[in-house]
Amino acid sequence: xxxxxxxxxxxxxxxxxxxxxxxxxxxxxxxxxxxxxxxxxxxxxxxxxxxxxxxxxxxxxxxxxxxxxxxxxxxxxxxxxxxxxxxxxxxxxxxxxxxxxxxxxxxxxxxxxxxxxxxxxxxxxxxxxxxxxxxxxxxxxxxxxxxxxxxxxxxxxxxxxxxxxxxxxxxxxxxxxxxxxxxxxxxxxxxxxxxxxxxxxxxxxxxxxxxxxxxxxxxxxxxxxxxxxxxxxxxxxxxxxxxxxxxxxxxxxxxxxxxxxxxxxxxxxxxxxxxxxxxxxxxxxxxxxxxxxxxxxxxxxxxxxxxxxxxxxxxxxxxxxxxxxxxxxxxxxxxxxxxxxxxxxxxxxxxxxxxxxxxxxxxxxxxxxxxxxxxxxxxxxxxxxxxxxxxxxxxxxxxxxxxxxxxxxxxxxxxxxxxxxxxxxxxxxxxxxxxxxxxxxxxxxxxxxxxxxxxxxxxxxxxxxxxxxxxxxxxxxxxxxxxxxxxxxxxxxxxxxxxxxxxxxxxxxxxxxxxxxxxxxxxxxxxxxxxxxxxxxxxxxxxx
Numbered sequence: 001x002x003x004x005x006x007x008x009x010x011x012x013x014x015x016x017x018x019x020x021x022x023x024x025x026x027x028x029x030x031x032x033x034x035x036x037x038x039x040x041x042x043x044x045x046x047x048x049x050x051x052x053x054x055x056x057x058x059x060x061x062x063x064x065x066x067x068x069x070x071x072x073x074x075x076x077x078x079x080x081x082x083x084x085x086x087x088x089x090x091x092x093x094x095x096x097x098x099x100x101x102x103x104x105x106x107x108x109x110x111x112x113x114x115x116x117x118x119x120x121x122x123x124x125x126x127x128x129x130x131x132x133x134x135x136x137x138x139x140x141x142x143x144x145x146x147x148x149x150x151x152x153x154x155x156x157x158x159x160x161x162x163x164x165x166x167x168x169x170x171x172x173x174x175x176x177x178x179x180x181x182x183x184x185x186x187x188x189x190x191x192x193x194x195x196x197x198x199x200x201x202x203x204x205x206x207x208x209x210x211x212x213x214x215x216x217x218x219x220x221x222x223x224x225x226x227x228x229x230x231x232x233x234x235x236x237x238x239x240x241x242x243x244x245x246x247x248x249x250x251x252x253x254x255x256x257x258x259x260x261x262x263x264x265x266x267x268x269x270x271x272x273x274x275x276x277x278x279x280x281x282x283x284x285x286x287x288x289x290x291x292x293x294x295x296x297x298x299x300x301x302x303x304x305x306x307x308x309x310x311x312x313x314x315x316x317x318x319x320x321x322x323x324x325x326x327x328x329x330x331x332x333x334x335x336x337x338x339x340x341x342x343x344x345x346x347x348x349x350x351x352x353x354x355x356x357x358x359x360x361x362x363x364x365x366x367x368x369x370x371x372x373x374x375x376x377x378x379x380x381x382x383x384x385x386x387x388x389x390x391x392x393x394x395x396x397x398x399x400x401x402x403x404x405x406x407x408x409x410x411x412x413x414x415x416x417x418x419x420x421x422x423x424x425x426x427x428x429x430x431x432x433x434x435x436x437x438x439x440x441x442x443x444x445x446x447x448x449x450x451x452x453x454x455x456x457x458x459x460x461x462x463x464x465x466x467x468x469x470x471x472x473x474x475x476x477x478x479x480x481x482x483x484x485x486x487x488x489x490x491x492x493x494x495x496x497x498x499x500x501x502x503x504x505x506x507x508x509x510x511x512x513x514x515x516x517x518x519x520x521x522x523x524x525x526x527x528x529x530x531x532x533x534x535x536x537x538x539x540x541x542x543x544x
Contacts, residue, residue, distance in 0.1 A: 037271050118243060322439065
């Protein structure tokens, strides 16, 4: 997802995730999406302009939901207005497009200039989070609101003049006219000056350092000021509600345009990735062949910094090349390769270009995977049980239209049991006409390579390695034929195992390969190779 996610909007990112999780199943729909991506790739100037325009679009779907539910504040209204204001430009950019999907996007965009103008004229550029305290509606939008604001402003001017007059009349320079929600407007005098308060001052509250008073004149004017403030806030909320209802009246058109933006964002993201990463348009067929030349893993090739990614070919069908049996050492690239093929097939079905030199991909109904190793302790399932249940699901549900990816079937149990299960699974996939799915089968069990001799649809492949100065060099290339060695001890050496452990492992491996059998009928895995010191000690003992 992160590799393909070059979207510019939150809506586009969600739509892209949907495309990955639910790829297309019909060839005609896939081709339409590929046509749209190809047309955007062909006109980079238009692609750039579309991306720049999308960058200023907010999450219209979420904004609309919040506004309709009544939880959206003034800032959501402004964000929606700015996003909707991009619709005419997007429509113009799509006007000359020829692909069916881009023409459809052009037709489904509905600019709403009247709604945008209403919001822009009504709400200030940087409104508060909530409309509860006012200050949301522009001056000049409502004559009544303007008059109330003038009354409020004049009231505040009167309060300032009243404070000055009272200071002069009483001779108390520290006298202040203040306001709180409990008492409204009041006069505050410091404790030391409180005794000088005139007789018409009515004591309202005593504090540690001050006394608070009211006067009939102050309370009369308070009613006028607060009445204007309350009515102004009430009127602003009424205006906001009117705009909200207008938005709701156009909600279907807004939602339709939001969906267009999301889809266009996805197409643009896929086009940008195709251009920047050298992806090609896959050929979608209704046959049974998957033929990829120079395929690459879309994620690994982007994040790998230590070595250049090595491309590989793939050929699968439901008859002569049904099962690719891939052997090779750990870390050689088996798992990367089989995942790579699955990802390319999924990308092709979602209408994306793919990381390859060329790709012919037949329609598949499902991609089944059995990869990795993990238990499920909460449900009491061991690693092997999880592996077997996942494999059973594949065998019970796969069809000849499916693609199956199997990584190390049977490794969670003993060697002989594992080989037996892996062999039987491969035979079932090959011989059962109701399954017979194209399969990538990675394994360490070299015994399985003998299946190529008896099963016509099984083809052996291995990952090339080269031994150099006692070390293994991974070439990452998939070639026909079975691997002759597993190189497990070499990989352990790369991991930093102690030399003594590695040497002992080589001794045990040699004994197993030579088939030395002890009295109990088991391989003599514990016999150590004798050293010169051991031989000298033995020769001395013969003297006795």
